Ligand SMILES: NC(=O)C1=CN([C@@H]2O[C@H](COP(=O)(O)OP(=O)(O)OC[C@H]3O[C@@H](n4cnc5c(N)ncnc54)[C@H](O)[C@@H]3O)[C@@H](O)[C@H]2O)C=CC1
């Protein structure tokens with residue numbers, strides 16, 4: 001069995017690549033980072049170092065690497081007999097992966113087993129986004145023929161993999177916790193065998209619970225922690241002011257998750273507790289700048305703040321904690337982060353109403369609109 005994984009970064013090597021390797025797949029990493037690919041090609045192995053309770057080291061061996069920016073022929077050869085394609089490149093990069101997978105399906109025989117395609121990104125239904133990019137490239141005439149040669153399954157991935165030390169080489173430090181939930185139904189009776197993944201009939205509850213608890217909580221810790229002057233996530237959460245603000249936002253998203261899905265209040269409280277303990281892990285060298293990265297993406301309509309706040313507002317439920325986190329996200333002033341710079345520029349040059357409509361995707365008259373306009377105005381006057 002063979003898997004081609006796009007994105008040999010933190011989640012690629014420290015999570016998806018590891019689980020595929022442990023499931024018996026021959027793993028081929030495809031990436032546009034030439035130095036990283038050269039290093040992977042020169043050594044067929046690396047170590048995943050876990051930190052935290054029950055930590056152990058895991059070796060990934062037998063892997064190969066191909067530069068997807070410069071070696072289209074090599075990539076096509078690897079894709080030709082792949083069983084699985086996965087990605088961990090960031091949701092905004094999926095459009096650059098789409099042409100490669102379209103070409104692979106064009107070259108794939110109609111009798112070959114279907115290629116399992118699973119995007120492993122922090123976004124709701126990221127595989128559908130990739131499939132839509134592919135369908136648009138292919139066109140209405142050809143697409144049904146190509147689509148029949150693949151199975152597209154959405155997934156939810158959860159493991160904290162921080163930025164790695166400069167001298168770490170290919171090795172990756174990760175937390176012990178992980179969860180990879182994959183939609184079962186697209187595969188019919190023959191889902192891929194990935195022992196450490198968890199196949200579910202309905203992914204929506206898992207992905208919403210994950211995105212609106214883990215990612216809302218983590219990003220809120222980063223933004224409130226940044227404003228309070230903290231560098232590390234674990235230090236930020238040890239600050240009672242930051243912890244209180246994060247708890248308030250998570251109290252609101254938890255109310256939504258319990259109202260929408262079959263999780264009980266006790267289950268959601270336990271889940272939230274576990275998540276906050278993971279963020280507190282002092283052995284995890286994680287920073288507010290990494291976790292807060294790309295604030296514009298994180299303030300998108302279906303993302304971790306605006307998504308749950310919009311649904312809560314539609315239900316007439318409180319959203320003050322989320323609005324405070326949104327203001328903090330807009331005040332995340334990190335010159336090295338292009339999206340933070342872009343938001344700073346938007347706050348200086350565009351009015352709050354325009355930002356709410358165009359950046360956050362909230363329509364005029366939506367019940368969240370007024371609260372958001374106030375949150376944006378507060379950030380504009382503070383930044
Ligand atoms: N790091 C974490 O703790 C977690 C990250 N995620 C998600 O996983 C995805 C990847 O995140 P990280 O691994 O942290 O980022 P990363 O920056 O460490 O890795 C991304 C990799 O994608 C590569 N890449 C960029 N453009 C590419 C292209 N066109 N073709 C092939 N490769 C390309 C980059 O060179 C890099 O090696 C994101 O969607 C993130 O939200 C999900 C759960 C946890």
Ligand SMILES: O=P(O)(O)OC[C@H]1O[C@](O)(CO)[C@@H](O)[C@@H]1O
Pocket residue numbers: 122157158159160161214215218219290291292293
């Ligand atoms: O690119 P994003 O959305 O910040 O993804 C990384 C996030 O995902 C998480 O791993 C949670 O699964 C956090 O480590 C981190 O905040």
